[in-house]
Amino acid sequence: MNDMLKTTPDFTIEEAQALLAQHFGLNAALTPLDSERDQNFKVSAGDGRSYILKIINAAEPEIESDFQTALLAHLGARADTLPVPHLQPALSGESLATTSARSGLVHRLRLVSWIEGMPLAQSERTDAALRSLGHMLGRFDASLKGFMHPGALRDLDWDIRNAGRSAGRLLHVADPQDRALLQRFIDRFEERIAPRLPMLRSAVIHNDANDWNVLVGEDDRNRISGIIDFGDALYTPVMAEVAIAAAYAGLDHPDPIGAAAAIANGYHAEYPLLEEEVDLLFDLIAMRLVTSVTISASRRAHTGGNPYLAISERPAWALLRKLDAMNPRFATAILRKACGFEAVAGARAVGAWIDRNRKNLLALLDRPAAAYAADIVPYGDPAHSMTVNSAAARPHEAQSVWTEHCRGTGVELGIGPWGEARTVYSGEMFVSRLLEKTRRSRHLGLDLFKAAGTKVYTPLAATVASVEIETDPLGYGCLVALRHEPEGCPPFLTLWGHLAHEAVGRLKAGDTLEAGALVGEMGAPEENGGWAPHLHLQICTDTGLSASEILGVGEERYLDVWSELFPDASAFAGVAPEFYEQTGRTHEEIVRLRKDLLLSNLSISYEKPIKFVRGEGVWLIDDRGRAYLDCFNNVCHIGHAHPAVVEAIARQAATLNTNTRYLHDNIVAYAERLTSTLPKELAIAAFANSGSEANSLALRLMRAHTGRENALVLDWAYHGTTQELIDLSAYKFRRKGGRGPKSHVHVAAVPDSYHAPADWPAEEHGKRFAEDIAELIAAMRARGEAPGFFLAESIPSVAGQVFLPDGYLKEVYRMVRDAGGVCIADEVQVGFGRVGSHWWAFETQGVVPDVVTMGKPIGAGHPLAAVVTTREIAASFDNGMEYFNTFGGNPVSCAAGLAVLDVIEGEDLRRNALEIGNYLLAAFRSMQERYEVIGDIRGLGLFLGIELVSDRSTKAPATEIARAVSNGARQRGVLMGTEGPHDNVLKMRPPMIFSKRDADHLIAVLAETFEAVLARAG
Structure with missing residues (x-):
């Protein structure tokens, strides 16, 4: 460096003007510019154009001058719109001219275009300005792709690959704490960074984008208007370009890593960086600063102090202390994110x-x-x-x-x-x-x-x-x-x-x-x-x-x-x-609108209504993000929003949905799969949209086959929403608003073994309850009539989860058929493997009905229902009148039905229902030993009931306690219902995917709720 100072050109303005006219044919005013080792003048020509005249240090190797000249020529040819100095040839046609000084030293001359703007050092370094700088550097380096020159391979201490040389200059740093700080960065560099540098992409770069070599627009300080001074350009890792610019941008910046991130973001948009390059950026920034302060310290030691060299030393030390206090992994995460990468891989x-x-x-x-x-x-x-x-x-x-x-x-x-x-x-x-x-x-x-x-x-x-x-x-x-x-x-x-x-x-x-x-x-x-x-x-x-x-x-x-x-x-x-985020109307607004817009007798569950917004597996999630364990809604048979069903519906809906008058694979595929789960006698299927439609169709089949209307039904039964089904549902016609049974409807007692007369032997319950049906048939015969059909849920649900006593259906079916009637099994609630031991609840009674109706769980939430009957009854129904249902059996509904069967079979959910059901029953029986209020435990698979009584000897219903337990469980996040003639039976029908973990949760909440309710009841 001392040799370079001795050979620095020292021409007067007049001498420089003469050289400009002699070699470039320009007569212009010159203004001296600061320079460390060369002599630079701003040239203001008479035609309004401006240039820079550089008189090159005599000690600069010719190869370096040729390198800069070649670089400028390359940019002029490849990136003539890039705001960088462009060569102005001498009168000789050469890019450089040569002259001798008074001292006898030979200097070379270069004339380049002037770039308008002010140094970034004199402007605010906003994020926008720094991003613009990144864009400009990215464009600059991208334009140099493929460029190479022997002069680019020079050995410079400012080459980031040589940053480790700073260790040899530490002796010039007087303060031991400062030396220790620098040593920490140098040690990291030598251990983690230097070995990886040879594997990085390298190219010719500017290598000195400090804020004095970067210009911003006079009219827009957020826009970089130019890059100047290519004296330090060389061949080195590309990432050094960003690191050097970021090091200088971070000086006296309140957010130095943010400044670096803005530059990296802009650079990456023009010259995409690699993750492995960005991962080194923090350390490369630090090592540029280490290089700077150690070189300054070394030069001061040799020159006795040089204000020009030390101009950025104070802020460089301040920034190094900031970087030393940072966690490099956090800084790197910020830089990675700025380039569109993950903050950390994965x-x-x-x-x-x-x-x-x-x-x-x-x-x-x-x-x-x-x-x-x-x-x-x-x-x-x-x-x-x-x-x-x-x-x-x-x-x-x-x-x-x-x-x-x-x-x-x-x-x-x-x-x-x-x-x-x-x-x-x-x-x-x-x-x-x-x-x-x-x-x-x-x-x-x-x-x-x-x-x-x-x-x-x-x-x-x-x-x-x-x-x-x-x-x-x-x-x-x-x-x-x-x-x-x-x-x-x-x-x-x-x-x-x-x-x-x-x-x-x-x-x-x-x-x-x-x-x-x-x-x-x-x-x-x-x-x-x-x-x-x-x-x-x-x-x-x-x-x-x-x-x-x-x-x-x-x-x-x-x-x-x-x-x-x-x-x-x-x-x-x-x-x-x-x-975290509630959407839609408030509870109060929905309740008000329901009253204004919907039938007023449309009920709402629970004392405090719930607004559900999402279902997932065994859970229902309300608008406040509370998840309720769903032990009640048996429609979503295999869990809410089961992905297999959702996917099947979406795929088919996106392909085709039409009615059954056209041929399609799904309807026959589903009929084949569905009937394969039933006894062989039940071979003919028809499809509808709801359990009510299925039961209504079953009545049409019965009438076509028997020509009769007389109905045999059970007390407290419920079969659907149409008027003819309301007329068959004692749960409706014997309650408020009902008008009692019509003349063709004959109601038998619910065969509830728990409430059977005490003198009936348990093994005779089925036969004894069946006598009620025998008496009704006998009364009909006495009037010269006969029953058309017997309709019953295979497990009466709203009657209180009543499990029919052994032999009951076998005896009833025999009597009805002997009288010429048809036996209809309503499996709308209890079918599709819910009982675990069988596909269908009627199978637990060892009978085969003439007609089976299905709904609710059949489509796991999709509106689908089915009727399956014998070939004989189907032939009777084929009387010339067409059966057509616009939506029943459409391709989408059948796709949903097929998916449900796939899941039940593929996930072995019948076995799960039986195992978890038995686990729950055992837990409930244990509770029964602790709580006198529990009168009866009943269930099979995942169809369960707990009857609450105020006195076990009289079996008097504990209705208020049952409601309190149901509401208490709801308050604790578990959904169940109450059923039975006195609403004193806790009714549970959880999804078939219910796990032991879910069961334990239900058991814990039930126990906690019983404790709380019974404590309040005294």
Whole structure:
């Protein structure tokens, strides 16, 4: 460098003007420009055009001058619109001219076009300006693709590949702390970065896009108007271009990583970067600064001080200290995100996997989080601060604040959402290391508030990564980190904070936890950092971070980055998305509109109505995100929104839907599959849209075959909504609004063994109850009449989940057929394997009906129904009158029906129904031993009933208690109903996919509800 200073040109303005005229034919005014080793003049020609005259240092090797000349020539040919200096040839036609100075030194001359604008150093470095700089550098480097020159292969200390040489200049840095700071960056560079540089893409780049070499528009300071000074251009890794520009842009910038991200974003749009390049950017920025300050220190040592060389040293040191305080992984995540990459590789896959598999994750609390009545914890309200006043040392107050908030609201679980803005984070520990004068205020975890001692379990198998105690005020207290490696998902961490200290003695790093294993207990304020008892749960997709490095609170500016590094744990914890965002009309508005627009006798379930917005498996989710275990709605037979049914409906609806007058595979395929589940005698099918239509069609079949109208039905039966079915449903015509039985309707007693006369032997119940039918037939014969049909649910449902006594149907069917009647089995509620032991409930009685009707579960929510009968009855119905149903048997409905059968068979749901049903019955019988109010337990498969009585000896109905239990279970997130003549039978018909885990949840809620209801009843 000293040699270069000795050979610096020193021409007067007059001498330079003469050289300009001699070699370039221009007579113009010249203005001197600053330069370190050359001599530069602004040329203002008379025609209004401007140029730069460069008189090159005599010591500059000719190859370097030729390199710059070739580079400029390449740009002129390949990118003539790029706002960079363009060569103006000398009168000789050459790109360079040569002259001698008074000293005898030979200097070369170059004339290039002037670029209008002001230095970026003199303008505000807005995000827009820095993005524009990135775009400009990307265009510049893209235009140099394929360009090479021997001069580009020179050896420069400013080459990023030589940044490690800074270690040899550390001796010129006087302060030992400063040397240690630089050494940390150099060590990282040598260990992690330098070995990877040879594998990066390399090309000729500008290599010195500092803010004095970058110009902004005079009229638009957010637009880069030009790039100048190619004196440091060389062949090196492409990524150095972004790193150098970012290093200078970050000087005295309040958000240096944001500045780098803006440049990288713009560059990437013009010259796409690779992930492995962006991953090195933070360290390359730092090493450019290390190179700068060590070179400045070295030069000062040799020259005794040089203000020009030291012009950027102070802000460079300040920026190095900022970078040293940052976590490089966070900075890199910001830079990756700016280029459109994931904040960390695999981050999005983790979130997607959790979302896809959330139904299979075990409950984090004693029951799924969505099953609790929940509310947002009011962190934003200073009057409800969830922290403890440490100065007052009253940790008990934190719990009382939360208790007060919940009192009277029925809230069981408090939730502190991800991303929530919180003013409570006021300590020094929350000051941002990325942004100046900024506090981290955005919550990056999910808080679940319950009482101290509440146990929390891992929803997914894990390995314990660490267990530690944070003693800082407002820290985590006991902190556990788990590592999860589920199949088909990148590994990720979960952080469990504010736990009781008991976990430290129970868990250690390396321990394996099965899904559902205990992680810990929510800690009390005195051991959880001074907070109201709660769990801070956080997901971390960067497994390279330690527990203490994971940010629990982040900067709002980078919330999009944190959302990938630390995605919302709500799905992992079982919180429904509807909890955070309510849509549609309010409950009150819907109730009012129902009254105004719908039939007034359209009832609403429960004392406090529920607005459901989504169904999923065994759960119904309301508009507040609360999930209710559905033990009642048997229409969604294989679970709500089963993907196989949804897909089948969507696929067929997108292809074709038409009526049965045209040929289609689906209707015959479904008829074949459906009849194969029935006894061979039942071979002919017809399709409709509802159970009511199916039962009405069954009556038409009966009339065509027998010519009769007389009906034999059971008391408290229900068969459909049409008038002729209401006339056959004692549940309707014997209640308010009904007009009693019509003359052709003959009602037999419900064959309810629990309420059979005490003197009847149990083995004779079927025969004794059948005598009622015999008497009705005898009365008809006495009048010269005969029964047309016997219609009964194979398990009377609204009568109170009544299971027919053994032999009942066999005896009744014999008598009816002997009298010339037809036997119709209503399987609308109980068919399709619900009983588990058989496909159809009538099979449990060892009979084969003449007609079977089906509906409700047949399409798992899709409107579909069917009637299956014998060939003989079908022949009678073929009397010349066409049976046509516009929608019955259409391709879409049959596709849904086929999917339901596929799922029942493919997932072995009949076996599941029987096993889970038996498990529940055993649990209910155990409850019966504890609670006198339980008079009878009955059920088969997943068709279950619990009859409640006020006195077991008299079997008097406990109607109010039954309703209280049903409503109490609803309040605790479980749906069931009450049925029977006195509404005292708890009715449960859960989906066929009901699991043991679901059953345990039902059992726990029922027990808790019985305890609460009976305690109130005294």
